[in-house]
Amino acid sequence: MPVAKGATIDPARTRAAIVEAAGPLLYERGIDGVGVAELCARLGVSKETLYRHFGTKDGLVLAVLEARSERVHGWTAAAAAAAGDDPADQLAAVFDALGEWYREPEFRGCAMVNAAAQHHDDPVRAVTGRHLDRYLDLLTGIAARAGVADPEGLARRLLMLVEGATVVAAHHGVADTAAQAREAALTLLTAERDGLLEA
Amino acid sequence: MPVAKGATIDPARTRAAIVEAAGPLLYERGIDGVGVAELCARLGVSKETLYRHFGTKDGLVLAVLEARSERVHGWTAAAAAAAGDDPADQLAAVFDALGEWYREPEFRGCAMVNAAAQHHDDPVRAVTGRHLDRYLDLLTGIAARAGVADPEGLARRLLMLVEGATVVAAHHGVADTAAQAREAALTLLTAERDGLLEA
DNA sequence: AGTTCATCGAACCGATCGGTACGATCTATG
DNA sequence: CATAGATCGTACCGATCGGTTCGATGAACT
Numbered sequence: 001m002p003v004a005k006g007a008t009i010d011p012a013r014t015r016a017a018i019v020e021a022a023g024p025l026l027y028e029r030g031i032d033g034v035g036v037a038e039l040c041a042r043l044g045v046s047k048e049t050l051y052r053h054f055g056t057k058d059g060l061v062l063a064v065l066e067a068r069s070e071r072v073h074g075w076t077a078a079a080a081a082a083a084g085d086d087p088a089d090q091l092a093a094v095f096d097a098l099g100e101w102y103r104e105p106e107f108r109g110c111a112m113v114n115a116a117a118q119h120h121d122d123p124v125r126a127v128t129g130r131h132l133d134r135y136l137d138l139l140t141g142i143a144a145r146a147g148v149a150d151p152e153g154l155a156r157r158l159l160m161l162v163e164g165a166t167v168v169a170a171h172h173g174v175a176d177t178a179a180q181a182r183e184a185a186l187t188l189l190t191a192e193r194d195g196l197l198e199a
Numbered sequence: 200m201p202v203a204k205g206a207t208i209d210p211a212r213t214r215a216a217i218v219e220a221a222g223p224l225l226y227e228r229g230i231d232g233v234g235v236a237e238l239c240a241r242l243g244v245s246k247e248t249l250y251r252h253f254g255t256k257d258g259l260v261l262a263v264l265e266a267r268s269e270r271v272h273g274w275t276a277a278a279a280a281a282a283g284d285d286p287a288d289q290l291a292a293v294f295d296a297l298g299e300w301y302r303e304p305e306f307r308g309c310a311m312v313n314a315a316a317q318h319h320d321d322p323v324r325a326v327t328g329r330h331l332d333r334y335l336d337l338l339t340g341i342a343a344r345a346g347v348a349d350p351e352g353l354a355r356r357l358l359m360l361v362e363g364a365t366v367v368a369a370h371h372g373v374a375d376t377a378a379q380a381r382e383a384a385l386t387l388l389t390a391e392r393d394g395l396l397e398a
Numbered sequence: 399a400g401t402t403c404a405t406c407g408a409a410c411c412g413a414t415c416g417g418t419a420c421g422a423t424c425t426a427t428g
Numbered sequence: 429c430a431t432a433g434a435t436c437g438t439a440c441c442g443a444t445c446g447g448t449t450c451g452a453t454g455a456a457c458t
Binding site (some may be wrong): 410411417427 | 429430431432433434435436437438439440441442443444445446447448449450451452453454455456457458
């Protein structure tokens with residue numbers, strides 16, 4: 001909760017608290033599924049405060065999405081980094097991290113992709129694009145360290161597995177989706193590293 | 200357009216025309232992005248007619264999604280069937296068909312997944328689940344004909360590629376996404392068929 | 399002590415939402 | 429020619445939407 005009444009010690013703290021508290025609600029119910037009034041009520045914040053900080057509901061949404069993208073990127077990058085030096089282990093760790101995420105009861109798919117599916121033209125799509133870019137950077141690094149011939153290409157194929165696993169986990173509800181995706185990812189990595197492909 | 204004024208020769212024709220015309224509009228702008236009033240105006244249909252046929256906006260949405268799922272399934276199954284007897288060719292044909300879809304200017308991702316991303320608890324999610332089931336059936340058949348040890352498992356990995364490619368094509372906008380997915384799918388099929396995996 | 403300013407709470411705005419009701423219109427049927 | 433029924437167009441409903449405004453409150457700075 002963002003303080004009580006009078007002047008907060010730090011307005012930036014209020015802003016951060018709003019972003020943090022609004023995130024889960026918007027994620028769970030969808031952007032169009034929560035009105036500003038209810039949002040403020042749940043956050044314990046007045047509309048005036050919200051609009052002074054973000055100007056617009058979309059402004060808040062963008063801030064929330066940016067924060068979430070940052071956090072997801074932190075998770076996956078940390079998981080990969082903690083997996084040691086073997087690129088295959090790093091790749092496996094990324095999918096294991098995704099698997100933990102899928103198992104959370106609040107899991108509802110990728111927030112950025114969900115948002116882009118309902119806000120079409122908007123800057124929301126730009127945030128989603130940057131989110132995928134960051135995934136791609138992580139995967140490209142792993143692919144490059146694995147010494148494959150075409151790291152960018154492999155990374156793009158792995159990105160499809162990441163997002164595809166997220167979609168399937170969210171909408172098809174089978175338990176070991178992440179494990180299946182991990183298998184597939186390792187197969188792709190191994191095949192490309194050993195030059196097994198070229199059909 | 201559903202006829203002119205008085206009693207139509209066939210009310211079922213009117214219903215079908217509404218479903219067909221509403222589909223693209225809801226797909227392009229999103230379910231919450233088009234009001235019933237505008238929807239009726241574009242369709243050349245009165246609200247009373249729409250509500251008599253579908254009862255609810257959600258009723259129309261469900262009918263539209265069912266129809267689209269049917270059509271997508273028809274496309275991909277036909278593409279696979281037209282590719283001959285080789286399961287690898289059939290798999291490649293599925294991704295080629297997806298590639299043609301991605302290239303359409305109206306392409307906005309998987310309508311069922313998009314809808315499920317904004318309508319949470321609803322029967323919409325059931326339609327989406329059935330849609331993924333049908334994809335899975337198609338892919339399982341191909342995997343089984345390829346003689347792999349675990350057709351269901353491979354099919355689930357391929358399903359992630361299908362949905363992942365669709366998400367990436369919709370939100371990352373790189374040209375040859377479907378071709379990349381096709382490469383990955385064939386790699387998975389080949390690896391599993393030749394028993395190259397087992398890490 | 400007094401000024402400043404972030405905040406609250408609630409009233410308020412016009413617009414739009416999904417959904418209903420009704421009288422008029424037209425076609426098909428008998 | 430009369431009846432039945434599908435349709436149109438429009439007006440209307442209450443609810444909710446995103447957003448604005450304002451007076452009161454209270455902490456921080458001078």
